Amino acid sequence: MTIKQKMIEPFNAQIKSEFSASAQYIAIAAYFDDLSLKELAGFFYRQSEEEREHAMKFVRFMLETGAKPIIPSIPELRNQFDNPADAVQFALDQENKVTDEINSLVDLSISEGDHAANNFLQWFVFEQVEEVDTMTTLLQTIKLAGNNLLLVEDYVRRNPQDGGEDPAA
Secondary structure (H helix, E strand, O other), X not given: OOOOHHHHHHHHHHHHHHHHHHHHHHHHHHHHHHOOOHHHHHHHHHHHHHHHHHHHHHHXXXXXXXXXXXXXOOOOOOOOOOOHHHHHHHHHHHHHHHHXXXXXXXXXXXXXXXXXXXXXXXXXXXXXXXHHHXXXXXXXXXXXHOOXXXXXXXXXXXXHHXXXXXXXX
């Protein structure tokens, strides 16, 4: 086994966190879909797929390093939001939580001298910078738009870096 023993349980916890985030993003997408905000719904459906891919990266890495991944059940999800800003604030809080989790995994990999795990985790460090920035920008956009969520729909549609369709495609 090339992964250090002390990394296995925390990596399995991260698998749970990533799959939970994926499911939570579906719940947020459904919230926006129910409001007929199709661009925001699509953005969060895509975010859900991205989080699932993150979980699968952990699963594959563990298998490649001789560790057994545990595929968890997910906790209860939040399905009710006071307004669109509340939903996006919740997503931002979730991304900040995942950032803290990834940073803790990096710290553990360093203290354990697990260079393979540390190298693997560096992709997630950079990914979380992007995720937090994207959610922060989306939340600011919603707040600036006030009650005119059609402006937010247009913003999401026009900004591929923030999850919208690439107009050049």
